Amino acid sequence: MADVADAGARAEVAARLRSAGSVFAEEEADLLLAELDGDELELAIQDRVHGEPLEHILGWAEFxxxxxxxxxxxxxxxxxxxLLLEQALAHLPRHGLLVELCCGSAALATAVAAGRADASVLASDLDRAAVDCARENLERYGGQVVTGDIASGVPEQLWGRVDVVVANAPYVPTRQLGLMPAEARLHEPVLALDGGPDGTRVQDRVVAAAVELLSPTGVVVVEASRSEAEQTAARMVWRGFIPDVVLDDDLDATCVVGRRSLPPDE
Ligand SMILES: C[S@@+](CC[C@H](N)C(=O)[O-])C[C@H]1O[C@@H](n2cnc3c(N)ncnc32)[C@H](O)[C@@H]1O
Structure with a gap:
């Protein structure tokens, strides 16, 4: 009997979500039903129907x-x-130091710290809400979170010693912000999205900071849009890096890896 009731509840919640445009209505219904019931469930469904991201409603995302x-x-x-995580890990030496700039929730830094107990991991963001969230995630795995504009909060003693600087900085060109899906446009801060006139303004500041943060053999890894990756790479060249554009069609992902110098034996 319980199974029939569960199936009925699932179908009803999924139907409400689907009618509001959810593409993954059944999966979303399962997640909501697994965590909530009663008035909380009803409020959560209403929030979702009004376009609030599922992750904000649940309070977590899978990464x-x-x-x-x-x-x-x-x-x-x-x-x-x-993809950014994969590239950052591939370039992080044993006992290395990784700094994630523009970290948001610090999902990436947290995944590094969770999987690489040998590494030291620090994350930074300008936004107070992001920093609080990043602390909740990263400090559980021994990482450190600081607040500041780009890299201004990174402790002085680490400058010049970082092995990997990684950032998914905002990269949407300002004129395209209005074309973003409502979930992002209405529920994510402009600070997290706006990449300036050509989308590379914040990325360029990250790369400029990486020049000072990295050790001589360090690398900077930056997420990019596919259409603007060459501009991101050009910014790296201008700052003295040798860039490599990395694509992953399955993830629909693009990132640019910049090396400061070639390894000594190449
Ligand atoms: C696209 S979000 C990415 C967040 C996280 N890296 C991720 O992938 O989930 C960009 C982040 O950059 C931060 N940000 C934007 N401008 C910044 C600046 N000048 N200094 C530091 N952080 C900044 C925003 O607060 C936001 O958390």
């Missing part, structure tokens, strides 16, 4: 197999950013 906290007003980590 690289981890459940990371995502508070309302904080950018929801995207699956495509797992």
């Amino acid at each position: 690289a197999g981890l459940r990371v906290a995502v508070h309302p007003g904080v950018f929801v980590p995207r699956r495509r950013t797992e």
Whole structure:
């Protein structure tokens, strides 16, 4: 009998979500029903029907197999950013130091800290809500979170010693912000999205900071849009890096890896 009731509840919730435009209505219904009931469930369904991101309603998102906290007003980590994680890990030496700039919830830094106990991990963001969320995620795994514009909060003693600087900085060109899906436009802060006139303004500031943060053999890894990756790469060249554009069609992801110098034996 309980199974029939469960199936009925699932179908009803899914139908309400689907009629509001949800593409993954059944999966979303399962997640809501697993965590909520009664008035809380009803309010959550209404919020979702009105376009609030599911992750903000649940209070968490899945990233690289981890459940990371995502508070309302904080950018929801995207699956495509797992390419950035993969590239950051590939360039992080044993006992290395990784700094995530523009960290948002610090999903990426948290995945590094969770999987690489040998590494030191620090994350930074300008936004107070993001920093609070990042602390909740990263400090559980021994990482550190600081507040500041780009890298201004990174402790002085770490400058010049970082092995990997990684950032999914905002990269939507300002004129395209109005074309974004309502979920992002209405529920994620402009600070998290607006990449300036050509989308590379914040990325360029990240790369400029990486020049000072990185050790001589360090790398900077930046997420980019596919259409603007060459501009991101050009910014890196201008700052003295050798860029490599990396694509992943399955994740629909693009990132640019910048090396400061070639390894000594190449
Ligand atoms: C696209 S979101 C990405 C967040 C996170 N890296 C992720 O992938 O989930 C960009 C983040 O950059 C932060 N940000 C924007 N401008 C910044 C600045 N000048 N200094 C530091 N952080 C900044 C925003 O607060 C936001 O959390």
